[in-house]
Amino acid sequence: MGAQVFLVLLTIYCAGYAGRAYSADDISSLSVGWSIAHRGDLEARIDAWTARFPDQSNTFGPAGQVYSKKGPLLAFLAAPAYRLTSSTGLPAIPLITTLNPVVTALTGWLLFHLTRLAGFGPRPAALTALVWGFLTLALAYSKFLFTEPLATLGLVVACLAAVRFPGWVGALGAGLGLSFAVLARPAALALVPALLPLVWSGVRRPGRILGFGLGLLPGAAGLGLYNAVRFGSPLESGLSPIETFSTPLWVGIPGLLWSPGRGLLFFSPAVLVGLAGFPLVWRAHRRLALTSALIVLGHLVLYGAWYGWDGGHAWGPRFLVPALPFLVLGAGPLLDGWSRWSLALKSAIVVVLGLSLLVQGAGFLTDFNRLPQPARPNDPMLWELPNPAWTATLQLLGQGQLDPVWARHGLWSIPVLLGAAAALALLPTPAHFRRKLLAAGLALTLTVLGFQVDVASLEAEPRELELAAALNTLQNHVRPEDAVVVVAPYAQTWFLNHYRLPNPVLGLTEDSLRLEPRFRLTLSRLLKPGAQLWLLVQGFAFPDPAAELDAELHRELCWTGSVNSFGGVRLSRFLIPGNFHDLGIQATFGRSLGLKASAWDAGTTLAPGDSFCVRLEWEPASPAEGVNTRISVQVLDAAGKLVTQHDGPPGAGFKQPGPTIIDNHGLSLPGNLTGEAFYLTVVVYNPDTLERYTLADGTDRLTLAAFRVERPTR
Structure with missing residues (x-):
């Protein structure tokens, strides 16, 4: 009759199958499972709820890592599903929810x-x-x-083992069942005294207690190791x-x-x-x-x-x-x-x-x-x-x-x-x-x-189709060393289903555009000199002058001006600069727009397809002059023909403290470019009239550096 009970229960439960996650707790554990499967670590970096609810399901590690507060069992059970579906292209969550x-x-x-x-x-x-x-x-x-059903299973197993086997074997089974519950919900460790009436009974009580302790060891030790790897202490849970x-x-x-x-x-x-x-x-x-x-x-x-x-x-x-x-x-x-x-x-x-x-x-x-x-x-x-x-x-x-x-x-x-x-x-x-x-x-x-499961896997809303197009472009262009920042409120489940790149990801919501110190620390971990950062934004304007995330990225990184739009989704590319080299050039454009300093992170020889950052420091005589000005950083060949350029207002239009405006520009050379002489130049113009500002010598273009382009030898 037990098998009949199992089948009747299973059939009805399958009738309620919805194929999706419901809560921040779900997403937190699934994020860790995704990281275990795709990156081999224990972070919850793809969790887009990290910023909105930093104290609910996730927390920050000592070096800005994002970790889940939940027990590890669900994450480890979910990881094989991510590995399995990564080769098929199907989403993982519909499978995990079975x-x-x-x-x-x-x-x-x-x-x-x-x-x-x-x-x-x-x-x-x-x-x-x-x-x-x-x-x-x-x-x-x-x-x-939720992890409560897993904890329930562990407690029932614990009691069943203790009742079924009267000796130390039953006590061992009780400990293992409670270990299972503890790994699902660490608070179950407090239920050790509740199981003692079943364990502390009959003959050979010391042996039963020893068996119970041995059974409990995997759960307690596993949880302690999980905490130690993340926070440096087995007693720290976040x-x-x-x-x-x-x-x-x-x-x-x-x-x-x-x-x-x-x-x-x-x-x-x-x-x-x-x-x-x-x-x-x-x-x-x-x-x-x-x-x-x-x-x-x-x-x-x-x-x-x-x-x-x-x-x-x-x-x-x-x-x-x-x-x-x-x-x-x-x-x-x-x-x-x-x-x-x-x-x-x-x-x-x-x-x-x-x-x-x-x-x-x-x-x-x-x-x-x-x-x-x-x-x-x-x-x-x-x-x-x-x-x-x-x-x-x-x-x-x-x-x-x-x-x-x-x-x-x-x-x-x-x-x-x-x-x-x-x-x-x-x-x-x-x-x-x-x-x-x-x-x-x-x-x-x-x-x-x-x-x-198949039906749930094929469900897609219009906004998800836009995300799919953006993710396809990202997957075709991202490099192994690049990082990804996702600002797509409430789309975390979709990313957990479809994002399969090994690149580190930080999922944020619009709330985190006002960066707190801990978010800055987490963001800084993604920035590897010479790599790129891809910013995928859904549902609101970018650049947004009121958003601290936008200001931080434009101040610290070099926006290439590349924006791919897919309906309500935008994908932007930033260069992460290496060590800047001072170009030693200062100048004044027009009457009062002063170029105080100039630098770039490249050298005198580049390769076709290389990208580099240019940092300019401006000091306008008035705020209005900065607003009504556009900076165009251009690469010209020996004949004066334009090769590539990046335009924008000083500092991308973001308000900055102090009179000096940090203005970064990211440029990429064409992949088929070769030649002996190329010139990095800067032009300043009025965006309304397109009139160029002149220098003291009457010219309207300032040369910052010269370089050559050679194909690397094999």
């Missing part, structure tokens, strides 16, 4: 066996697994990429000073249990049935019952004191998801005695389970990102009744705005086929024939899931 449906169904199968080991028959065990799988938050969280246990328990625990916006009793009323059946579990297996109670209590105390007890943007009290199997252990045994209960109790149970089904179905079929979410920890909206999230969910359902892939594309055959697969698991057949039906049902389920 993980939690399988994990949750597997947890339900293990919960069935745990209930059986507690002393109950197949039917109550199946009822327990189905109540947990369909009538609690487990249903909705089967489609998200949490900010505000992320502490600062909420009074008399606020956090009631919030987790009965606040309208996050309360467990509102989002999983079925736990009441589990609590009503808890005495049955206590009588059948006291140690398991005690451990279950301690796991639930541990979650309430741990997260009730957490500064953000509500779990941020989520569906219901997500921090309590790993405790749910242990809250409903008694549900199956209670329902199995249905015929013995009074009509009043039966009616109450039907109402509670019916409400649970409605609530879970709503969360399963909609996207919680479209609901009102708390703007800050302990937001008053969490206590509003009726809660805004309820009414918004009902509106989405009423308007038919459903979240699964099949609903978005009108593929109604998908739920029909998955229903048929579930029916194959439930058909009353002889045991020898049941295996074949289960195999057929599993094959059908996985086939339908694979089809949904």
